[in-house]
Amino acid sequence: MESRFTRIVVENSNTIVQMWIKEIDSLKEVNYTATISDSLYDSTNREFAEVIFTSIRNQGSTNAVEEFSGKIIKLGWPLSYITDGLQAFRRVTTDFILSQSEKVDTDYFSNVLSSVNHWIEPIIRQLVNDYTGSWENILSLQRVALQELSAPLIPVIDGITIMPLIGTIDTERAKLIMEGLLQGVIKHNSEVVLIDITGVPVVDTMVAHHLIQAAEAVRLIGAKCILVGIRPEIAQTIVKLGIDLSDFATKSSLKKGFTSALEITNRTIVDLESKEEKVEKLIHLLQGE
């Protein structure tokens, strides 16, 4: 039975492809593929049809399908182009086979359906797999990228390191930040770490909890943590939420935090020559002339 259907379809492939392309074209208007140039759309459709027929002829060879999916993914076409296309092919082919047959009863009808499904399903499976595979790949790459920019640790001067935090902090990220922070303290041999939260949009109980934990862990390994960059609205929420940061050294700005870090490490900033002195010298020089 099935081989008979295969014969009908393969022998009339030209007609079927024409019907199919007509169907596909009508989809293009309402579809996401609207921006694609007609000629590219046409040639891809033809290639798609060729792939389907190769698969039918070889009874499920996937090499061609794989190649085609790779190309479509590279072009960035939506998955729905493929699923819609195959649905359309299913409709067109079923209609065509039925129109070629004289006697149609329920058995026959179900045979036709199952044959057509048998052709289409492996292709759908393969294409959807390839697509989701490429998505997952992108997702994991992005996750790695996100981790990389998660929390840089910047040693500014012997014994003092700054960690600027940017973006929302969730539990997963908080753990990464804490690990990075502690390892960085050891690596740079820092006595003081300034955690700058200017770039953190919201500090809720959870974020505060993680920050406190990080500060405690830093204390355990033998360094000191200063929280800087606390904006007025953050100070308000912290107090309103009843979060106790009293054990935590905090400063409103990085500048103030850095000054207090210098104090802790027994250092001060000395201007080598004050501005007034410079001006005086200059005047002196001019008078000498």
Next chain:
Amino acid sequence: MPIPILKLHNYLLISIQTEIDDQTAIEFQEDLLDKIHKTGASGVVIDLTSVDIIDSFIAKVLGDVVAMSDLMGAKVVLTGIQPAVAMTLIELGIHLQNILTALDLEQGLIKLHQELGV
């Protein structure tokens, strides 16, 4: 194997190098207090660089030893606590409040120096 306790001027230096079981920890606590009593040491540095696990029991022994030494007039600084150990302790809910810490032995000695004001 008991944990060796070294004397340097009026400081005692301890580097814990092995996996500590409960018994060793308890013995160490006794040994250290004994040594503080005998030498009249005013400062102690316990270096934990090679310790890769501190559970609640060992943490308690360490916390106790610090409090006990303090009673006997010796300040204790814990040095070289590994990041992984610090994080695990915090997550366990053990904060070791009121304990002096330093990054390494050298910094620990400096800290003792500052604390004791000599």
Next chain:
Amino acid sequence: MTPQSFVTVYKEWDIVGARQIAREMAKELGFNVVDQARIATAVSELARNIYLYAKEGQIHYEVVETMNKKGLCVRAVDTGPGIKDISLVMQDGYSTSGGLGAGLPGVKRLMDEFDIQTKVGEGTTITTTKWVRL
């Protein structure tokens, strides 16, 4: 669930043995250093509970794998007195042994999944899993 290996805990030194195996397995599974410490510490706490309260029991280790992640499942089994009030032992700071009371809530925080089954007079089984972070 077929246990891959287990250790029996009835001496104090077994606590050290139990956590060393945990660390080795965690290392082999590709956990990072911090997670290795988390797992080893959690096992140490579980083994200590067995030693202190049940006198004897086992720690079972099992590598678990799902479609897209793998992890280490640790099960602490004893036939000791059981726990009368689970909500009480799961409170931070509660302890009957004079320890720091970090025990079970601490273990729960260190691991990803935590389950406790207990019956007074029959014993306690604690099953806890940590997944390798991708």
